[in-house]
Amino acid sequence: MTNSTASLSTKQLGVLGGMGPDATLYFSKLVLQHTPHACDQDHIRQKILLATQTPDRTQSILSNSHTHIQQSLRASVIELCRMDIDVIVAPCNTVHYYADTIQAAAAKTPFLNMINITCDYLSSQQVKCVGILGTTGTIHCRLYQDALEQRNIHCIHPSADQQQQVMEIITAIKSGDRSDTLSLQLLDQVNSLQSEGTERILLGCTELPLIAPDTSVLVDPMYLLAKASITFCCSKDPFKTITEDPKDIK
Amino acid sequence: MTNSTASLSTKQLGVLGGMGPDATLYFSKLVLQHTPHACDQDHIRQKILLATQTPDRTQSILSNSHTHIQQSLRASVIELCRMDIDVIVAPCNTVHYYADTIQAAAAKTPFLNMINITCDYLSSQQVKCVGILGTTGTIHCRLYQDALEQRNIHCIHPSADQQQQVMEIITAIKSGDRSDTLSLQLLDQVNSLQSEGTERILLGCTELPLIAPDTSVLVDPMYLLAKASITFCCSKDPFKTITEDPKDIK
Structure with missing residues (x-):
């Protein structure tokens, strides 16, 4: 096994996950699969929070009860941002209803909106x-x-x-x-x-x-978010739009 | 979807991962699969660090070059422990050569030795x-x-x-x-x-x-570590020895 001398990733990816947790692991696996690598050290440094205690997103939206979930998301984002991440993603569609809450809690750390x-x-x-x-x-x-x-x-x-x-x-x-x-x-x-x-x-x-x-x-959208995460962490054009067809979706 | 009223997990699991990252996701999936659950909120709160930059374990041991990897592990453990975890695991066999370094950096947070x-x-x-x-x-x-x-x-x-x-x-x-x-x-x-x-x-x-x-x-050993992690996070007898046969290994 050789250590890589040319790791492409210079940035750290923060994953606000656990909604649900299986989907988070699926997302992180997509990031691994689509990052060019020959050894461990070539991979993006991911910090993954399985915030499984986050209140149910659908229930919160349908019952118009946003306070509890917003508090929970704020706490999780702040916890994640304490880990020196360069960008934050949330591999859950529904939670993007609270995208503004996440971005506000993340402060200057950019949130890639799926x-x-x-x-x-x-x-x-x-x-x-x-x-x-x-x-x-x-x-x-x-x-x-x-x-x-x-x-x-x-x-x-x-x-x-x-x-x-x-x-x-x-x-x-x-x-x-x-x-x-x-x-x-x-x-x-x-x-x-x-x-x-x-x-x-x-x-x-x-x-x-x-x-x-x-x-x-x-x-x-998980595939597209994974590709955007890799682009952000590994390239000089971090906010590039994904234009290739995700044929290798599975 | 209903929120659980009886989540078994009261503790948070810190995963020192990325060695390699695929194996870490496999381990976290084992934890999910073997935790009794009906919804997201039943799952253990996991904090997963894919510390992919950790120097190659085999190379470090064979070349008797321990300083760099020990520094890297110490920094990762301290970073993980900053996230309010109750227990730390490292789903990599070889890195257990540095178990003492990990436990020392984790201070009072117990390290479940695979x-x-x-x-x-x-x-x-x-x-x-x-x-x-x-x-x-x-x-x-x-x-x-x-x-x-x-x-x-x-x-x-x-x-x-x-x-x-x-x-x-x-x-x-x-x-x-x-x-x-x-x-x-x-x-x-x-x-x-x-x-x-x-x-x-x-x-x-x-x-x-x-x-x-x-x-x-x-x-x-990954299955056994996953079972031990669940026991630690969900039961009143956190250091119980696993005695059941891991027939459901895959």
């Missing part, structure tokens, strides 16, 4: 109509819809009944289910959105890529 | 002869051999030529190889040690479980 990164990517691909699968919290607070419409991208999300089924899939994943049955249920939702004319479908909840069926129509 | 946990487990199973697969550093510094012999367990490790092959397998895993060919090469090493009369074979390098063939003869 929603904006994803919408910028879709805009760069000249996509005109996108389907969104996510938690009821994410859909309800129009996290992706507003950001997409600002970029002149039309978006479609499941009906109320279908959204209930999407939420059941997400809850099952969080409780450890990774079955093919669940994956097929997700595929039904994908097919349904495609039949309405969507060009690409956003996996707008970080649990969904964990059981995603193998279809090129899907866009994984 | 080598001792593994050897205590084997002793509780009344195993008499164990094979060891690990880095040349781990074998050279008799990390497992001394701990096993203190418990009256005989141990066998590969010949110098075979050890060279084991090291090549580990280096290949670190560079991203997860092929069946590599897994078969590892199986050859397992079979060779078994032919010498070993009852169980220790995967004494954290990369090896990532490509481990499916055979019940293997003992994964």
Whole structure:
């Protein structure tokens, strides 16, 4: 084994995770997989906080109870920033409803906003109509819809009944289910959105890529955030927009 | 999704990781998988430092150059302990050569020693002869051999030529190889040690479980450390010895 003499990474990545924790590890693995490396020392130094005690994001949004979750997020971000990180990411879609709280607590440490990164990517691909699968919290607070419409991208999300089924899939994943049955249920939702004319479908909840069926129509914001994190930590152009197609999503 | 009202974990787990980073994520996943949970909030709060810049452990041991790695470990442990952790673990076998350095830097925060946990487990199973697969550093510094012999367990490790092959397998895993060919090469090493009369074979390098063939003869110290971490963080008897057989190793 040889120590690397040319590590590309000069910056440290802070990961505000645990929402859920499996998804955080999936994100960190994407960062490892897509960082050029031949040995341990080539990898980006990641500081990962599994802040599992963070109140449920969907519940907080739907019940309009923001104080407790904002306090919890503030405390976690401050804890993470104490570890000399250069940039902060949160591999959870729904928590981006509180992006302003996170950025304010992070002070001068930049927060890479997964929603904006994803919408910028879709805009760069000249996509005109996108389907969104996510938690009821994410859909309800129009996290992706507003950001997409600002970029002149039309978006479609499941009906109320279908959204209930999407939420059941997400809850099952969080409780450890990774079955093919669940994956097929997700595929039904994908097919349904495609039949309405969507060009690409956003996996707008970080649990969904964990059981995603193998279809090129899907866009994984986690992959795009991982690529943006690597760009930030390793390149001279840290805020570059991701324009390549995430074909190696899985 | 419901918030848990009965989270078992009252303590926070500090993970000194990045040696290598894939193995760290594998360890954290084991902790998630084996923690009883129905939602995010049931999970143990983990603080994971991917200290990828830590100098190569095998090189440091073989070249008798300990100053640089000890400084690096001390700095990482102090950084991790600043995050209000209750216990520290290091999911890397070879780095346990520096267990005293880690424990000294951690001060009053207990360090769960993976080598001792593994050897205590084997002793509780009344195993008499164990094979060891690990880095040349781990074998050279008799990390497992001394701990096993203190418990009256005989141990066998590969010949110098075979050890060279084991090291090549580990280096290949670190560079991203997860092929069946590599897994078969590892199986050859397992079979060779078994032919010498070993009852169980220790995967004494954290990369090896990532490509481990499916055979019940293997003992994964990472699994035992994950179980010990859960016991520490969730139970009233934090230093309990693991006595169950790790059949669900993969």
